[in-house]
Amino acid sequence: MRLIPTARVAIPLLAAVAVAASLPSAASAALTYPKVATADYPAGTVAKTYKVPLTIKPGQNLNLLETLRQNSDMRPSEPGWIVGFVPTLKLADGTTPPVDQIHLHHLVLYLAGTLVTAAGEEKTRWISPKGFGYRYKPTDLFLLNHMIHNLTASPEKVIFEYTLYFLPDTAPAAASITRVRTAFVDVTPSTYPVFDVLRGSGVNGRYTYPAMAPASLMRRNTVLVDHDGSLVATAGHLHPGGLYTDLFLTRGDKTVKIFRSNAYYYGRALGSSWNVSMGATSPAWRVSVKSGDILSVQVTYDSSKASWYESMGIAPVQITDVPSGGIDPFTTAGYASLDQSEVLTHGELKENRDFGGSKTRGFADARKLADGPTLAQVNVKNFLYQQGDLTMPGKKGRPPVVKQGKSLRFLNQDPPTEIYHTVTPCKAPCDRSSGISFPLADGKTIDSGELGFPYSGAAVNQAAAGRASWSTPSNLNPGTYTYFCRIHPFMRGAFRVKAAKSTKR
Ligand SMILES: [Cu+2]
Structure with a gap:
């Protein structure tokens, strides 16, 4: 995977806008919640929780990198496959801080130079479809990029706790795992990939980025597929005010939408809080891709009530190293058979209820x-x-x-x-x-x-x-x-x- 320069691809962005503007709001659609994803891990998978202590200065809002040291309780000590991930953030006493005191802006795990997973305050969990995983070696450089707001005026010791569902190489099932990597399809690729949604911008209270952004910002949201493979899972990431991300696949002059990940908000303040889960693909979703295809993402926010500063729109996609089946979305029959139903990445989290x-x-x-x-x-x-x-x-x-x-x-x-x-x-x-x-x-x-x-x-x-x-x-x-x-x-x-x-x- 690599990012491609802006001039090389022409994606019919206006088509995306038309789609965005014509559909009902996700906040209303979100009143029917999909089921929370259920795990079906290969035999021999072990769940283990790792801890990374961090000191967050008063008022801190820095974007930092931390090395997860080898042979420590920060990471697994044997080779195998990462097949699931659950992040949490705790105080030193083991309690979970309310998000209006300690706010997890984002965390990103990089393994051997490539991104594995990312989450924000909504604390997205993921489960690889059965048979797919991320290759892990205890000698790989393993980095945690984190940006944690300390919303208080005092220093805080926090612990980034994450549970890995890990299939060690010693388990027989490990021999039949297909390797996946993450294609990080982001509306504005950067190590701090944000943009502003201004109140009143867009069409009918909906602002789609980058389709509605000034031309200078367009077409940065693309990732070139550099080998034949299969897309096996995706879920969007957005911020409060966000309604959905749309993932597109382009081949030649054809572009199809292959998944919409809706934001499902809980409680009051629908649409304006971190009390949200994202719709992820079901295990049946699988798309065959060819070298030269282009992935792109658009994100849509509600711009009717407030401005949303430093917003995000990301659609990380798991792509296999080798072709592993999937529909051809550029044929009518193939597209019609693509299961675009959603499962929730997780249910409501208690610490996100403080509105x-x-x-x-x-x-x-x-x-x-x-x-x-x-x-x-x-x-x-x-x-x-x-x-x-x-x-x-x-x-x-x-x-x-x-x-x-x-x-x-x-x-x-x-x-x-x-x-x-x-x-x-x-x-x-x-x-x-x-x-x-x-x-x-x-x-x-x-x-x-x-x-x-x-x-x-x-x-x-x-x-x-x-x-x-x-x-x-x-x-x-x-x-x-x-x-x-x-x-x-x-x-x-x-x-x-x-x-x-x-x-x-
Ligand atoms: Cu301040």
């Missing part, structure tokens, strides 16, 4: 506060907006005033390579409790980006914007604007735009 959005006394309603001082700059330090923070009592809590036509600058004064902050608009009063679906980026203006810089020597791309400051647009109408930090949602603030000649707000 937030409850009444709380912790935050002021800035609309009711008197004017603060007229300022050109607000410093962000010690996890506080130094003027107009909704948690600060007295004069410090009053919203700073900016004259209409001027802008207000925000400057991150916390260690800028370690602690990133944002100024993300949320609808006033933005004073409810923090959780996985509150606050939402549903305010009137745009977002600051993550104010901060990559740490020196970073081996993978970082979320930091590469600047410590941001200025509000100078064309805001008079009014009180509330915002939060989407890295640390307990951080809330406000500022007030006043007409130049008016003495009232």
